[in-house]
Amino acid sequence: MSDCPAKNLDATLARIACGSCSLVDLCLPVGVTRDEMDELDRIVRRRRPLGRGEHVFRFGDDFRSVYAVRAGSVKTYTMTESGGEQVTGFHLPGEIIGLDAIHSGRHPSSAKTLETTSLCEIPFAQLEDLAVHIPMLGRQLVRIMSREIRGDDELLLLLGKKTADERLAALLLSLSSRLHERGFSAREFNLSMSRNDIGNYLGLAVETVSRLFTRFQQQGLISVDSKHVRLENLDALRALAGFDKPRCV
Amino acid sequence: MSDCPAKNLDATLARIACGSCSLVDLCLPVGVTRDEMDELDRIVRRRRPLGRGEHVFRFGDDFRSVYAVRAGSVKTYTMTESGGEQVTGFHLPGEIIGLDAIHSGRHPSSAKTLETTSLCEIPFAQLEDLAVHIPMLGRQLVRIMSREIRGDDELLLLLGKKTADERLAALLLSLSSRLHERGFSAREFNLSMSRNDIGNYLGLAVETVSRLFTRFQQQGLISVDSKHVRLENLDALRALAGFDKPRCV
């Protein structure tokens, strides 16, 4: 542990306070003062990065904390009794995961990193206590949860009503606009998730996803090179998906 | 207005305080004291019942309040740009609707009554202010929203992975257990929503839903008489649906 090369990195990350984090206006501390942010900083635990494929929490775990993605990406998924997965979301920096566990006190879903990922762990009991002193923090939490509900409802529409093409187009556009918000290119990015995860999330067979990527490329909508995607015709994709910004009103 | 026969009913309903409401342990004021409940009472507006098919709020409306169903039932739905509906939920007494609007300040979905329905309107700004003085109220709000997210995720699994049979079985069991929690029979109830709404919600064509009802009846799983359903073989339904309590962990 002490001679691990990650230690320095760890120490560096530990120094990043909410106030100096570039995600500050995507994450919890929106609208709180400098002093209040320091209070939040005191309860946030910045953990050393997780490697690809590690669990943040597992189905059935006791609920203690919610987690903010700081860098990297995470998939969340629930499980059927028969062992099948349903991927419920891909989460990018600034997003909070674990909110579905508050109600029951146990995690009803699992979360696994898709690549090397660093997270902020926010012990929930302390967050609730802090929210009593910092009303804005509670309000922001509620706003974030509202957005989550909204996002899920949009996904329901996608799974309930849309064709395979529309679904993939919608996912690509969602990733594109979310990455753009975070300062990355909206037109060109890497998919950190496997084709399998994509199919699972969109309610499609892997083979269908694979064929769709091929066809989208043939149609000049995108260029794909394994994990790397470039959106060549955003307007056509938007027309296909049927809406512009899948995760906003 | 003054000679309307609904007026007396209105007055009666208006007298029902949260403290004396039978839904008190399903709704917002869980775990708050008597005095705190009185404070909540002061901001809750008990409106006269809505008739069948009336809107509680519409897509695009300014967000001012959330609503608790007191009696009756409500469907919520979002819309595609092309005008199609996606039903996102059926809501029974004690459930809160409108939570998806907090984030953006506008309702991203519509809510329409399925039968004569009475609601409590809870102005959200006042609820937030009150939550500052009654921490438990804020916590309960967050818990309710967490359950909502959890419920949506379960629905995603349903739409993404389950067959038509499994979907209908899951819906019937969900309604059954939720009605049971509210003191109604778990085995026999009326469907307040149309076959169309059911199909829409489950991502199926009306015709498929109709055929499923017929087949379930032939298989001895249920008896149906138009809106009236009796679950004849709960265990078999549960086995079909693949899980027991669709909206709980």
Add this chain to the structure above:
DNA sequence: CGGCTGCCGTGAGCTGCATCAAGGCTCGCT
């Protein structure tokens, strides 16, 4: 090096559910 494992792409055939079409039932309205 060779074998093994995980991920991705492609083709061929099948199937669950949508779609289309038509008829019955109920209820409210004239």
Add this chain to the structure above:
DNA sequence: AGCGAGCCTTGATGCAGCTCACGGCAGCCG
């Protein structure tokens, strides 16, 4: 009573996407 509008049911047909089967490629390990 008679008529029309919704809502529901049933049957026939078609197709989007699933399943199965196979081959390729990259990374990993002995």
